Amino acid sequence: MLPLLLASSSVYRRDLLSRLRLPFICSSPDIDESHRANEPAVELVKRLAEQKARALAAQYPEHLIIGSDQVAALDGRIIGKPHTFENAREQLLAASGKRVSFLTGLALLNTKTGHCQVDCVPFTVHMRELDVERIERYLRTEQPYDCAGSFKAEGLGVSLFQSTEGPDATSLVGLPLIRLVDMLLAEGVQIP
Known part of the structure; x- marks a missing residue:
């Protein structure tokens, strides 16, 4: 088996990938992540x-x-990581009682053969009706300022959800493991 490399510095993605019990290393790529017109x-x-x-x-x-x-x-427009308490409060207020769609792109590149598998895994969160007090209490407790949508689904953020829908809940955290396993199997990787 070729060695696995996770092209990310995300602690969330690293934790998810470790669930597969495969050895891997991490390296953070330096790319322009700008949205094209x-x-x-x-x-x-x-x-x-x-x-x-x-x-x-x-x-x-x-x-x-x-x-x-x-x-x-949210409402058809991309919302990024909030980075600040104020931005997170505004995002969660705007999301109150609505659907937030998460799209997670996934690629597996075999650098020996050049073969690259690419996919997008959708996931939807239906948010509860949230008031300012509850939002601010949540933000002070969990401080999810580095998370798209302003919550940590793997933590207390789940208390903000009414329901969820999608093929793979791990995609919500940033690495769709079910689809990744399909890709790894296609490359001949044996999953323990």
Whole structure:
């Protein structure tokens, strides 16, 4: 088996990938993550996931490189990571009682053969009706400022959900493991 490389510095993605009990290393790619004019969100995340994998290909010529990228969309527009308390409060207020769509791009590049599998895994969160007090209490407790949508689904953020729908709940955290296993199996990787 070719060694696995996760093209990410995300602690969330690293924790998810460790669930598969396969040895891997991490390296963070340096790419421009700008959204192109008129680029649909699905194409954006697929392009960025593949670019992340390909950015490390020369450095790791005999590896399977995993790239992933995620966006959240509310009312048809992309919302990014909030970075601040104020931005997170505004995002959660805007999302109150609504659907937030998450699109996670995934790429697996075999740098030995050049073969690259790319996909996008959707996931939807239906948010509860949230008031300012509850939002602020949540934000002070969990501080999800580095998370698209302003919540940590793997933590207390789940208390903000009414329901969820999608093929793979791990895609919500940023690395769709079910689809990744399909890709790894296609490359001949034996999953324990």
